[in-house]
Amino acid sequence: MKVGFIGGGTDSAIGRAHFSAINIDRKYSLDTGVFSIDSLANRGSGEFYGVSKERVYDDIESFLASECNQLDAVIVLTPTPLHFEHINQILDAQLPVISEKALCANSNDAAALADRVAREKRFLSVTFTYTGYPMVREIKRMVGDGILGELLACQVEMPQESFIRATASGGKPVPQEWRQLDYEIPSVTLDLGSHVVNLLEFITGDQIARVSALAHHSGEVSTLIDNVLAIGEMKRGTAISLQWNKVSLGKRNGLACTIHGSKASISWEQENPEYLRFSGKDGAVQILDRSHSMITIASQGRYQRFKVGHPAGYIEAFANLYQDIATDLQSFKSGETLNNPYTHSATNSADGLRVLEALHESAATRSWVEIRR
Ligand SMILES: NC(=O)c1ccc[n+]([C@@H]2O[C@H](COP(=O)([O-])OP(=O)(O)OC[C@H]3O[C@@H](n4cnc5c(N)ncnc54)[C@H](O)[C@@H]3O)[C@@H](O)[C@H]2O)c1
Structure with missing residues (x-):
């Protein structure tokens, strides 16, 4: 799955955990993003994540305008109170969304997103890490x-x-x-x-x-x-x-x-x-x-x-969840109904x-x- 990040720069708490997790099982490729509001951190994150310079954007609008036809999903890693606005922008660009929890800062916004996703038959999956x-x-x-x-x-x-x-x-x-x-x-x-x-x-x-x-x-x-x-x-x-x-x-x-x-x-x-x-x-x-x-x-x-006796932890849990989300994304693209017991919908989050x-x-x-x- 070709994905982009919104947020999740190396200056953030959670960005590198997502980057590591999506790379473990080789199911995703982080190709682009607007990683940080700090332009130095934004560019530096792109470099660290191996994203080519011309695909690191200064704002979400130019990111979505240029990338909307090239991605399988956008991963939202911005502060929770911004998720509602950012997810709506991604949905406007007709792209599937993977979002960090909490989906929104209140249940009305989350329910509005869940309604939109159901009405427009769109894809939105929420990463509750620990269930991985x-x-x-x-x-x-x-x-x-x-x-x-x-x-x-x-x-x-x-x-x-x-x-x-x-x-x-x-x-x-x-x-x-x-x-x-x-x-x-x-x-x-x-x-x-x-x-x-x-x-x-x-x-x-x-x-x-x-x-x-x-x-x-x-x-x-x-x-x-x-x-x-x-x-x-x-x-x-x-x-x-x-x-x-x-x-x-x-x-x-x-x-x-x-x-x-x-x-x-x-x-x-x-x-x-x-x-x-x-x-x-x-x-x-x-x-x-x-x-x-x-x-x-x-x-x-x-x-x-690796075999028992070699402990796995938080990043692997994230990677397990990302495997399930990749399976869901594939099913979604093939027009199949999603019934994965391990993934989290917008409705569930609301x-x-x-x-x-x-x-x-x-x-x-x-x-x-x-x-x-
Ligand atoms: N599942 C978990 O275990 C876990 C742990 C930590 C955080 N989170 C979630 O991850 C999300 C981010 O949390 P965090 O602690 O990494 O926050 P943070 O404040 O450390 O980082 C936010 C990042 O988003 C960037 N950003 C902010 N506004 C932006 C914009 N308009 N466009 C592009 N980038 C923008 C910031 O520059 C920064 O890089 C939150 O929703 C939080 O709840 C989940």
């Missing part, structure tokens, strides 16, 4: 196959430290400007809550029905909400507890989930992603790696870039943003809120 981890997909399989039994309780958390940890020189942390503002949905929730909600619904195949939440400010970055906790229920009745924050010293990226079922419990941690902790009714606690006989997804050939809005409505009103879907 083979062991996350293994948990989804185990839940689907009933190995855990009826789901009784699920915990998903994503504690980080970036709004409280001192800089190397002992100063206060200073995130990117766009992360220093709270939008309809607070920045911490767009960044982390979007993953937590997506991961829970991805694994369980169920949807959150109602929530009761708390949202606090306690870190070093202006007055931003930086600490969110919620309890709730899934449509099928499972009790859930969710939390994400940027004020947990010592937690670089503590994304973790535990699913407690009537037959077994299972836990996974993002910083140790090749292992599952499985506890059955007999009292045994087992650590499963991708060579274990109970494992049937993470042991598949597509995930064995739904997730509705959950996040409900959660903050609950925190503001100190009441339970039903999710309107």
